[in-house]
Amino acid sequence: MIFQQGVDALARAEPLDRPADGLQGWVRRAYRAAGRAGGRLANALYGTWLGHPFHPAITDIVVGAWTATEVFDALDALGEGSVSARCADVSLLTGIGAASLAVLSGLTDWQHTVVRPRRVGLVHAIANISITLLQGASLALRLLGARRAGRALSGFSYGVLIASSYLGGEMVGKYRIGVNRAPVDQVPQQFVPVMAERDLPENQPLRVEAGGVPVLLVRQGDRIYAMHAICTHLGGPLPQGTLVDGAIQCPWHGSRFDLRTGRVVQGPASFPEQCLATRVREGQIEVGPPAGLGRCRHEPAGATVPEAAQAVAAPAG
Numbered sequence: 653m654i655f656q657q658g659v660d661a662l663a664r665a666e667p668l669d670r671p672a673d674g675l676q677g678w679v680r681r682a683y684r685a686a687g688r689a690g691g692r693l694a695n696a697l698y699g700t701w702l703g704h705p706f707h708p709a710i711t712d713i714v715v716g717a718w719t720a721t722e723v724f725d726a727l728d729a730l731g732e733g734s735v736s737a738r739c740a741d742v743s744l745l746t747g748i749g750a751a752s753l754a755v756l757s758g759l760t761d762w763q764h765t766v767v768r769p770r771r772v773g774l775v776h777a778i779a780n781i782s783i784t785l786l787q788g789a790s791l792a793l794r795l796l797g798a799r800r801a802g803r804a805l806s807g808f809s810y811g812v813l814i815a816s817s818y819l820g821g822e823m824v825g826k827y828r829i830g831v832n833r834a835p836v837d838q839v840p841q842q843f844v845p846v847m848a849e850r851d852l853p854e855n856q857p858l859r860v861e862a863g864g865v866p867v868l869l870v871r872q873g874d875r876i877y878a879m880h881a882i883c884t885h886l887g888g889p890l891p892q893g894t895l896v897d898g899a900i901q902c903p904w905h906g907s908r909f910d911l912r913t914g915r916v917v918q919g920p921a922s923f924p925e926q927c928l929a930t931r932v933r934e935g936q937i938e939v940g941p942p943a944g945l946g947r948c949r950h951e952p953a954g955a956t957v958p959e960a961a962q963a964v965a966a967p968a969g
């Protein structure tokens with residue numbers, strides 16, 4: 653409870669805004685300067701290739717590896733021989749490698765945060781960078797033969813890691829960073845009419861409601877595409893976005909989702925968007941449930957029912 657009060661005080665601490673401005677500006681400039689390679693690296697660190705945020709996946713390895721280090725260090729201190737010492741070194745090195753990736757991915761995600769999660773994230777980042785450096789120093793001490801000092805430094809770092817992990821949990825649990833913001837469990841249960849086909853212009857994203865679910869609707873050529881209207885990253889309004897190469901680009905931080913499948917083409921989003929099936933009946937566009945994530949039927953606009961039946965048998969698209 654006292655610890656949580658301290659975390660809440662951190663979130664309210666306005667003096668943290670200035671260093672946060674500086675660090676965020678530095679991260680953004682670094683990615684801009686790296687150009688296309690920077691974009692590819694950012695996508696890898698967001699986890700767009702994984703369909704899941706990369707940061708929590710890699711931090712699991714960090715915590716696991718350094719927990720193993722503590723166990724092997726304890727056995728080593730009890731005089732269980734050199735095997736424990738070697739295992740401690742290997743798990744420590746594994747943790748340092750994973751922590752370096754975790755720091756990079758954390759900073760990459762954090763650059764899009766504002767106000768309270770940005771303050772908590774700043775402290776979390778500083779703690780994790782410090783822990784990684786301390787564990788590096790611990791490894792150096794061990795290699796120089798000062799194992800007892802190395803073990804002590806790792807033990808201290810591990811304690812700080814536990815506290816910092818709590819801050820990471822706060823970022824996810826309270827501020828919903830790294831959480832899918834789209835209403836994933838809400839899809840229309842059956843096809844429902846949403847608007848007249850003749851009123852949907854070409855290449856102009858529109859927001860409609862289908863059975864209470866906010867939906868993005870886009871006509872391109874003879875196809876009408878539908879997907880959840882809320883960005884999976886931080887909840888941006890996709891109907892206010894722009895169309896780029898068959899994808900919708902979120903107006904907030906630039907994530908792009910493939911209109912046919914909902915797949916993330918460009919981060920910072922990592923979770924795909926839920927696409928929905930479309931068809932036209934009696935001049936009305938109808939939106940309905942998908943066959944599964946990324947498997948949506950988009951019948952040609954104006955198709956007769958027999959044509960539509962053929963489209964159902966054809967691959968999505």
Ligand code: FES
Binds near residue numbers: 883888903904
């Ligand atoms: S809300 Fe961040 S990219 Fe959409």
